[in-house]
Amino acid sequence: MNPELIVFIIFGTVSIIGAIAVISFRHPIYSALSLIVTFFSQAGLFVLLGAHFVAAVQVIVYAGAIMVLFLFVIMLLNLGTLSAKGALTGKLKGVAIILGILLAVEGVYIAVRALKNDTAVASDAAKEAAAALANKPIETYDIGRLLFSDYLLPFEVTSLILLAALIGVIVLVKRDKQPEN
């Protein structure tokens, strides 16, 4: 059996179990921990795909920063489980799950079919070229190069978005000035 497949199955299963756990646990802190597990297995998948840099960033950003923030807020608000009274969501549950399954089926079908079309249309030469490309490893160096040349403007815009978020958060949670004496 292909060792890559084994690794994929392990990580894929873990990530799906983690994801289901996220939406199943009653307590948000468990959900958060499950989400971290999912993120980790995703990082593993990224490594499997040869995207080492993205994997590292995934762990640093998601597990290291975003989820800590989540935990921080959960702990700060000290939320327990929510009462189920008068919930619209209770009624929706069945509908939602059916819709979700439909969506999943469609998504899977599209993913598979799009690729089939792709390979069906392409000529032999194009296929060879694609195959050659596909085996070319993508280094951190390539990402950095692209980021600071072709995608410099989006990169800068991203920094602006982060700045805006920073300011926005400060404004949102700033407490009103105490009355001056």
Next chain:
Amino acid sequence: MEINILEQIVIPIIKVLFIAHLLVIGVMVMIWSERRVSGWIQDRLGPNRVGPQGLLQPIADGIKFLFKEDLIPNHVDKPLYVLAPAMLLIPAMLTIAVVPFGDAITIGELEISLQIADINIGILYILAITSLGVYGVVIGAWASNNKYSLLGGLRSSAQMISYELTLGLGIIGVLMLSGSLSLRTIAGEGQAIAGEGQGSYPWEWNFLIHFPAFLAFTTAMFAETNRLPFDLAEAEQELVAGYHTEYSSMKFAIFFMAEYMNMIVGSAVVVTLFLGGWQFFGLETMGGPIWSGVISFAIFFIKTGIFLFVFIWVRWTLPRFRYDQLMNFGWKFLLPVALTSIVVTGTLYIATKGNLVWIGIGNTVAAFIVVSIVAGILALDNNSKAAAQDTSAAPLRQETLTIEAIE
């Protein structure tokens, strides 16, 4: 795919076992030396009864921990309570995997690199894994279901997020010059493309070129290990013992071990990044193919040991920060210094065509200027605040906020 059993399975396993045990033994030595050094600093003796110079004291402690009753309080969230110490210990041990301990040992055809895994994004790996340490603290604190623990956890998570930024940004200057993310490359000769690695002599090491970044990184490292002067998460006078208040016996010991492991790994990383790794005056090349590896390992070991001494020294010298001081220090001093280091290093590298002397001088001067500016602004701000309102309310605000929210 052909698998060379010796090279790909046996040697790595030996390396892993060796390093892991070295770490655990290191922890024990550290515990002993911490107590002895603190005794020395405070002009008292420290443990000296068990074994020669009290050297066996940590083993005795360990046995004591093991044989104590493993108490799990009733009110805790059991699964997480049990999980938390492991969540702290595992990242601490994982980090060491990419640190290069020395040059390679060559025995005939076989070249054994003194490093468990030389992955090409090593430094990112370290940052990623380090950032996970916070979960152990936070989960442990939350699972304890204890107000003091929770406050400790909150403080610790805020502190770690804040200082992680400096940790990450402080090394960018180093990375820019070495042109690589691999720790072996950074410690050694540098990448071929934009390579400015560290040479064998102390004046070629990064801590001179990136002096402000070095200080910022080291300080952030202290903060990440939750030790004095940054041990707000377990401040005895305020929070009993912070996040591990409810822990006892071996679980407590694991928290303890993790802290010391973090110290060791942190020191090793600092040595690798800033203090030339395993190199020292060309000594590491003098032993021929086999012995030079051993010598380089010894050099690395000694350097790390010296740095660990600094850790202990700082802990027993400086008093604890107040919470707002801690946040101010992290965000308003360390972060600007780290950012300045990035800008100045990049600019000067282009401007002076890679002249390291100028980069070093520029870094130091710029950091000094930035710190002065920030200090000036803060001083002005404080003056106006002091004039405007009652100052005694300010430091308490953060605590009152969190306590209100929790209640």
Next chain:
Amino acid sequence: MSLPLEYYLVLSALLFTIGVIGVLIRRNAIIIFMCIELMLNAANLAFVAISRHLGQAEGQLFVIFVMAVAAAEVAIGLAIIVSVFKHRETINVDEINSLKG
């Protein structure tokens, strides 16, 4: 040697769907938020897989952009949740419905 792209895309679609279901059935705003992160991650997975398939670094680049935006979004979102909690003492989305028409 390498796995076919479909595997990853299918996994991505499944994760995305789980995220969608989570958004629909949970009442806790923070968990809803986590589900959104889950969906973003599923998209990231597809990005990286296709990036590998095509041999182009752009896919990974976009993942990094997505992460940056996600970080910003989480910061803002959590800030909103905190301030909502301060005012209304709840983060149950069923109870936060003052915008009712």
Next chain:
Amino acid sequence: MSKELIIILLISPLVGFLINGLFSKWLKGNEKLSGTIGALAVFISLICSIIAFVTINIDSNATLEGDDGFVYKWIAGGKFSVDIGFHVDALTTVMLLVITGVGFLIHVYSIGYMHGDEGYTRYFAYLNLFVFAMLILVLGNNYLMMFVGWEGVGLCSYLLIGFWYEKQSATDAGKKAFIVNRIGDFGFLLGMFTLFAAFESLDFVTIFDKAETGTSAINVVFGETTKVTLMVATLLLFVGAVGKSAQLPLYVWLPDAMEGPTPVSALIHAATMVTAGVYMIARSAVLYNLAGTGVVVAWIGVLTALFAAIIALKQNDIKRILAYSTVSQLGYMFVGVGIGAYASGIFHLVTHAFFKGLMFLTAGSVMHAMANELDIRKMGGLRKKLPITHATFLVGALAIAGAPLLSGFWSKDEILHSAWGSSKIIYIIGLATAFLTAFYMFRLIFVTFYGKSRVEPEVDSHVHESPAVMWLPLVILAVPAALIGLLLGVGGHDSWFHHFTEDVFPKADKAPGSVLLFMAISSIVGIAGIAFAWTRYKDRAPAAEPTNALQKKDFSWLVANKFYVDEIYNTFIVQPIKNASHFLLWKLFDVGIIDGIVNGVAALIRVIGGLFRRLQTGVVQAYILSMVIGIVLFLAYYLFFVN
């Protein structure tokens, strides 16, 4: 010449404007800084202008024309393509020197004049913006850029006339200037359209080349004849010039524009903006020559000159006299460019900019001394108290009156001389105007500075000479006002100025007759005017307002009321339009039809909205659910029906 120089020249006032405009909050407390920034910005431009001028002076080929001046592709759509680009030749550099030179001195003067004003920074911001717009106007290499500058200066003029917006009369005057200018601008726009229709370009160089070679595009509007097209285009452009340069019949805004601060009157309404029309015609000299419409220009010019001079005879407001004088002198310039003596027209523009700028500034100085008194009947005998002001004003007045060897003498004489060669009647009217000019100017001088003091006692004690920052520019400006004619204009059509600009303008025919003779005649007429003023106003004030009905019927009463032009316009144009707007457009169309439709739509939407309101449950997940349903359906459609 490098483009960068021109860009610095152009950007510098813009930067000044931005600093003064954006940071007014911080600069407010610091007048010195604000004024210095404003003046410095123009000073940088001045330096650049001098460099540009010298460059062209040394090497007449060092111009920036056609592709050389290209900076940026501004608009490109179909055939319509306009660049942002510069056209710098001798004419441009002359204009640049006038704008930045006079402009700089006026900025300096304003530092003192505007001292203590509430809107100090705003003032300098506007002034810098004006300089910027004016520079665009003269630097542009196409009509659209010129139009941008044209509108820009119009805007600044509006803003600065209404600078003291708490004064009703000032805002009214601003609006009047703006609206009257719109009429002219409309003509300008139509002229541009015509030119584009004919030549498919707005570039000066392209248009002129095509016009000269007669290779205009097939013109659907005016048949195949280029000449007719050109006539229409040039006349329409001239309408723009009439509006901007305050010629008959659109001159009415300029006297009212004196509501603005006096330095503004000096800079915008005497030296620079109002001459934009003259510049435009000079720039389009090729077209006017080909079209032969110069005659119209000349006639409008000379009639305006006479008309304004007559009105000026009976005015008692110091600034209004100067304003009518400006209108009159602008008429001269139009005569010059109209009869084809472009260089002479521009020459007069230059000299006029200096001496009229000077006179406005001195008038400002008088006002400054007299606590903003404008009525010359309440002055008199100021010579002793304001020696510098008096001396500089006298220089300006002598220059405008055509006293021998002073600048006005040279430039006016050139125009008159050329007019003789073109049309004797124009010459005679011009000569008469010259006499009137000398007369009303010296009437102003004698009444203001000589004779007995009629200053009101409480003002009298405060009368003082202005501070150095104000009189220094006066003195500096007095020097070119007096001597620039001598420097540039000696020798008539062989003068230095004519040689300098000979590459720009089509060759004009040499006027017949002896230069000296014409000079003598002009001098005699000017001196006669001065002498006549001396006999009448040596020591007596103008009569008070006519009181009884009998007096009201004579000609002087008509003149004193400015021929009732404003009133006529009001009755026959403004009121009918107002009424039509009120009843037809507002009551019927706006309220009845448009509001009806809008309200109807709104009511309809409210009903529909009431229906959809129920969907707005306020529960986020309901919305998300509908979104997901949408996605599922969409994907289903994609799967089953596409491909």
